[in-house]
Amino acid sequence: MANNYLVTGGAGFIGSVLCKSLIADGNSVVVIDNLSTGYRENVPKEAQFIEGFCEDEKVLQPLLGFKFDAIFHIAGQSSGEISYDNPVLDMQANVQSTLTLMKFAIETGCEKFIYASSMSVYGDPLSLPVNEEMETQPKSFYAVGKLASEHYLRIYRQFGIKTVALRLFNVYGEGQNLNNLRQGMASIYLAQALKTGKILVKGSADRFRDFIHVSEVVAAFRKAEDESIPSGIYNVCRGEKVHVAEILEVINNNLEEPAEVTFVDGTPGDQFGVVGDSRHFEKVFGIKSKISFAQGMSAMIAWAKKQ
Numbered sequence: 001m002a003n004n005y006l007v008t009g010g011a012g013f014i015g016s017v018l019c020k021s022l023i024a025d026g027n028s029v030v031v032i033d034n035l036s037t038g039y040r041e042n043v044p045k046e047a048q049f050i051e052g053f054c055e056d057e058k059v060l061q062p063l064l065g066f067k068f069d070a071i072f073h074i075a076g077q078s079s080g081e082i083s084y085d086n087p088v089l090d091m092q093a094n095v096q097s098t099l100t101l102m103k104f105a106i107e108t109g110c111e112k113f114i115y116a117s118s119m120s121v122y123g124d125p126l127s128l129p130v131n132e133e134m135e136t137q138p139k140s141f142y143a144v145g146k147l148a149s150e151h152y153l154r155i156y157r158q159f160g161i162k163t164v165a166l167r168l169f170n171v172y173g174e175g176q177n178l179n180n181l182r183q184g185m186a187s188i189y190l191a192q193a194l195k196t197g198k199i200l201v202k203g204s205a206d207r208f209r210d211f212i213h214v215s216e217v218v219a220a221f222r223k224a225e226d227e228s229i230p231s232g233i234y235n236v237c238r239g240e241k242v243h244v245a246e247i248l249e250v251i252n253n254n255l256e257e258p259a260e261v262t263f264v265d266g267t268p269g270d271q272f273g274v275v276g277d278s279r280h281f282e283k284v285f286g287i288k289s290k291i292s293f294a295q296g297m298s299a300m301i302a303w304a305k306k307q
């Protein structure tokens with residue numbers, strides 16, 4: 001059955017892949033995006049596009065007559081590092097937007113709200129892997145905003161709406177913005193290597209992350225809408241530790257000329273190492289990540305070389 005969806009951030013990396021998947025299945029999609037990091041050409045032509053800030057009620061006004069089957073709130077300022085440049089702007093994009101859209105959802109009778117949260121809410125955890133029951137200790141303004149949004153979602157459930165927060169770990173893959181050198185660890189290194197033949201690493205090679213391919217993240221967003229998935233918070237990750245040194249190795253192994261690597265001090269709020277426990281997500285969603293980092297990254301490098 002064809003449904004109607006609102007996707008915020010549909011001009012960005014994850015949002016645009018989600019829009020394509022929804023449209024491929026015959027659904028109608030409305031996108032709101034302010035094009036701060038996204039591109040108009042990323043939005044599929046079949047989608048209705050509204051350029052604007054999703055924390056602005058005026059932008060939502062023309063949609064008050066719509067009844068969406070679900071709202072996917074993907075838009076946001078997506079970099080911990082950038083959140084330090086302007087914490088107020090970060091709060092507006094990542095917190096105020098959630099509240100404005102939740103209010104809109106309730107007013108228009110939308111029954112499902114699915115949110116792009118982040119593993120950054122865990123900060124530097126005392127033990128690994130991190131599961132959804134563990135204490136959160138956000139280290140950046142960005143992470144505080146993501147955690148605040150999760151709590152707003154929880155509180156809004158009392159009005160009868162289903163809310164799902166997906167704590168995305170490090171998402172990468174074809175279509176990632178290679179012009180944004182402040183968001184996306186693997187994509188930043190890759191973009192630098194291809195453009196300059198050099199990679200500047202901010203922080204140590206011992207840091208590690210849990211990478212998950214964008215196609216598997218989009219599968220999680222699609223499944224989150226299903227009746228079988230209860231409201232809650234879910235880690236979306238592989239549970240595989242990938243060190244910075246390994247990212248650099250995979251990139252250099254896939255280049256004709258290996259890039260020269262230089263290390264400098266880390267950025268404020270950067271987490272040292274996080275790897276997730278995906279068991280709760282796997283059990284409830286019935287999805288297990290199959291794409292290893294080396295596999296997915298090789299495909300991404302092949303795509304990036306053609307850009």
Ligand SMILES: NC(=O)c1ccc[n+]([C@@H]2O[C@H](COP(=O)([O-])OP(=O)(O)OC[C@H]3O[C@@H](n4cnc5c(N)ncnc54)[C@H](O)[C@@H]3O)[C@@H](O)[C@H]2O)c1
Pocket residue numbers: 008009010011012013014015032033034035036037038039052053054055074075076077078079092093097116117118119167168169170171172177184
């Ligand atoms: N990429 C990752 O590894 C990752 C990890 C955890 C969480 N997330 C979250 O997933 C979401 C999507 O990330 P992405 O990697 O696709 O980033 P992205 O920057 O490519 O996409 C974000 C999109 O939101 C738009 N946008 C930003 N602020 C907006 C606003 N106030 N109103 C309307 N549109 C706005 C941007 O123009 C962009 O198109 C973000 O909320 C991010 O915080 C991403």
